[in-house]
Amino acid sequence: MTRIDAKFAALKTAGRKAFVAYIMAGDPDVETSLEVMKGLPGAGVDVIELGVPFTDPMADGPTIQLAGQRALAGGMTLSKALDMVAEFREGDDTTPVVLMGYYNPIYNRGVARFLADAQAAGVDGLIVVDLPPEEDEELCLPAAEAGLNFIRLATPTTDDKRLPKVLQNTSGFVYYVSITGITGAAAAKAGDVAPEVARIKAQTDLPVIVGFGIRSPETARTIAGVADGCVVGSAIVDEIAKGRPVAEVLDFVRGLADGAHSA
Numbered sequence: 001m002t003r004i005d006a007k008f009a010a011l012k013t014a015g016r017k018a019f020v021a022y023i024m025a026g027d028p029d030v031e032t033s034l035e036v037m038k039g040l041p042g043a044g045v046d047v048i049e050l051g052v053p054f055t056d057p058m059a060d061g062p063t064i065q066l067a068g069q070r071a072l073a074g075g076m077t078l079s080k081a082l083d084m085v086a087e088f089r090e091g092d093d094t095t096p097v098v099l100m101g102y103y104n105p106i107y108n109r110g111v112a113r114f115l116a117d118a119q120a121a122g123v124d125g126l127i128v129v130d131l132p133p134e135e136d137e138e139l140c141l142p143a144a145e146a147g148l149n150f151i152r153l154a155t156p157t158t159d160d161k162r163l164p165k166v167l168q169n170t171s172g173f174v175y176y177v178s179i180t181g182i183t184g185a186a187a188a189k190a191g192d193v194a195p196e197v198a199r200i201k202a203q204t205d206l207p208v209i210v211g212f213g214i215r216s217p218e219t220a221r222t223i224a225g226v227a228d229g230c231v232v233g234s235a236i237v238d239e240i241a242k243g244r245p246v247a248e249v250l251d252f253v254r255g256l257a258d259g260a261h262s263a
Contacts, residue, residue, distance in 0.1 A: 003096040003124045004149050004172040007046055008207045008228070018173075018229025019220070019260035020209055021236055021253055022049040022100065024067035025084055026076025028240065033071075034084050035246045041095045043250045044257025049127070049231065052081045052101035059129045063234040067241065078105040078114075082121040089122035098125040098151060098172075103139065111139055115146040125149035125172045133165045140169050153177055154200055156192075163203055173207040174200055176227065178214075188213035194226035217259030224263035232256050 001009075011018050021040050027033055040048050053068035053076050060068065078101075085097050099118065106114045106128065118126075126143055133140075133152070140150040149172030156179070158166055167174065176197060178188035188210065197208050210223050211231035223230045235256070239249045 002147065002149050002172065003094060004047065004098070007094075007096050008173065011046065011229075012207075017224040017227070017260050017263045018046045018207065018209060019044060019224070019257040020047040020049060020098075020211070020229060020231035021045040021256075022051060022211075022231060022233030023240070024051040024053060024064065024071050024237060025081040026053060026071030026074050027067040027237065028070050028243075029074050030076065030080065030084065032240070032246065034087060036240065036249055037084065037088055038091060039246060039250045040253060041092060043254040044261065045095070045253060046229070046257075047096045047098060047231075049098045049100045049233065050081060050085065051233075052078055052099055052105060054102040054105060056104075057102065061234060063237050063241070067237045070241075078109060079117075082117050082123070085118075085123055086121040093122075096124040097122060098127055098149075099123055100127040100129075103128050103131050106139065111142055115142060115148065118148065119146055123148065125151050127151045127153070127175060129153060133168060136169050144169065144171065149173075151175055154196075156196065160199070163200065167200075167204050167206075170204070170206065173209050173228070174204060175231070176200060176208050176210045178210050178212045178223070187215070188219060188223050190222040190226050193223060197227045214256075217255045220256045220259035221263045224260040230260050 053071040143150045151172045152170040153175045155177040178193050207228035209229045210227045214232045215235040239252050
């Protein structure tokens with residue numbers, strides 16, 4: 001059982017919804033992003049998604065793209081992102097950490113080496129948005145063998161014919177993208193999300209977590225209310241981009257987490 005599996009089992013027992021927070025590794029710099037990361041569990045975050053910056057982030061909207069550019073300009077790399085996780089683990093051995101990014105940096109490092117390094121650093125799961133199920137032998141299956149969850153995205157355009165293929169080797173949780181498009185592009189609506197979550201849950205026992213388009217505690221509450229939890233990224237990254245002190249960023253995150261947990 002991974003930390004992700006254990007976390008969702010504990011949340012289910014407690015009757016609570018999950019709150020997942022995304023930040024970009026190295027944005028605006030390594031020290032600040034690590035300080036934010038270390039503060040997320042105390043702000044109510046159940047699972048941390050740590051973005052690995054990439055030069056061509058096809059699924060990301062302007063907010064996350066700019067965060068990635070700032071991180072790359074500051075020298076952030078896949079190796080340094082793994083170092084961040086390892087340093088985080090020195091003080092927290094329970095909060096799940098998911099790396100979210102693209103396959104190119106992993107491919108360049110070598111899959112076997114990457115998985116060994118990720119496991120040693122304390123990574124629990126991967127979201128690699130540009131590897132479809134047809135490429136599971138590239139990374140998904142080796143990751144599972146290494147004890148890491150491989151989390152897949154389902155979208156409004158994932159129809160009933162495609163969904164079983166998407167779910168077949170997914171583990172940890174299913175990330176449902178609430179809108180068609182890129183991150184931060186529109187507002188999530190519970191009325192649209194609820195039937196899609198039900199459709200996915202009819203085909204899997206995995207938790208379904210909804211992301212994209214959640215920017216306020218109220219939206220976090222309504223979306224978490226029709227799923228197993230929600231994830232917020234762009235709104236948090238926006239606060240970091242404004243140069244807010246870490247304490248203010250964490251207060252913002254705490255409000256979102258309280259919204260999700262009140263569902």
